[in-house]
Amino acid sequence: MAGKIEWETSMDKALSRAKAEEKHVLLDFFNPG
Amino acid sequence: MDAVTYPDEGVAKFIEDNLIPLRVAFDHKPLATDFKVKWTPTLITLDSDGVEHHRTVGFLAPDELIGSLMLGIGKSNFEREEFDKAIATFSLLLERHPKSDSTPEAIFLRGVSMYKSTHDPKPLRASYDKLTAEYPDNEWTKRAYPYRLIN
Numbered sequence: 001m002a003g004k005i006e007w008e009t010s011m012d013k014a015l016s017r018a019k020a021e022e023k024h025v026l027l028d029f030f031n032p033g
Numbered sequence: 034m035d036a037v038t039y040p041d042e043g044v045a046k047f048i049e050d051n052l053i054p055l056r057v058a059f060d061h062k063p064l065a066t067d068f069k070v071k072w073t074p075t076l077i078t079l080d081s082d083g084v085e086h087h088r089t090v091g092f093l094a095p096d097e098l099i100g101s102l103m104l105g106i107g108k109s110n111f112e113r114e115e116f117d118k119a120i121a122t123f124s125l126l127l128e129r130h131p132k133s134d135s136t137p138e139a140i141f142l143r144g145v146s147m148y149k150s151t152h153d154p155k156p157l158r159a160s161y162d163k164l165t166a167e168y169p170d171n172e173w174t175k176r177a178y179p180y181r182l183i184n
Contacts, residue, residue, distance in 0.1 A: 005045050007056040011064060011083070014055035018081035024106050025079040026052040029059045029070045030034070 034074050034092060041095040052078075052102065078105025086112055100126060100133030111142055116150035119143070137173035140164055144177070158183035 007028075008014040018025050038044055048054050057064050059073045068077060068085070076098075078087040087105030103126040110119035123143035127136060144160025147153070161180035168174050 005039055005048055005054050007054050009056065011055060011057075014053045015079075015081055015083055017053045018079075021053065022081075024052050024081070024086075024109055025083075026048060026054045026102065027064075027068070027077040027079055028034075028054070028056045029061070029065060029068070029073055029075040029077075030056060031073040032058050 038093060038095050038098050044095045044098055047099050047102065051106065076101070078102065078109060080109045080113065084109075096130060096132075097134055100130040100135035103130070104135040104139055107139060107142065111146055114149075116146045119146040120150070131167075137164055137168045137171040140168075141173040141177055144180070154180075154183045 008017070011027075014025050014027075017023070059065055059070055059075070064070075068075070072090050074091070076089045076093070077085050079085055086109035087101070089101050093101055103122060107119050107122035107126065110116070110122055120143055123139040123146065126133065126139045127143070130136060140160050140163050144156045147156035157177070157180040161174075161177040161183075164171065164174040164177050165181075
């Protein structure tokens, strides 16, 4: 369900998912405050 | 981004459908160093091998973020010489987000993608004509200037 972004926090896991799901990765460097 | 853009339903849906979202702090080691991050937010589009294809720095409103992400995906397709996918992605951006700041670059790269996939130069001229008509003062219109000579 859309409405809340479920962020990955591991590059390895994000790339593994990207390959499996044939998607790109949005990498967001943010300031957690 | 957390107050305005990421809570937007359209943004969340687009990301869910098209991307794997990965978020790390600006001082993350080694990623912040590897990607030479100097300011936040820095948003980077990667392919599934971890190669960077597009980057923005600073706030983007919801429509601008979606346009920028579509441009990033299209640039990844283009740089990996997946020209049919690139043309489809750029065309969708033009159709759905004609007012996006990302659209002029997409017009330019769509023309180049068409040329590289067919070796017919007419799409380059068409991109120049479209940019001149719709975005006369944009930097991508200036970059397409030589294509005016194509008949």
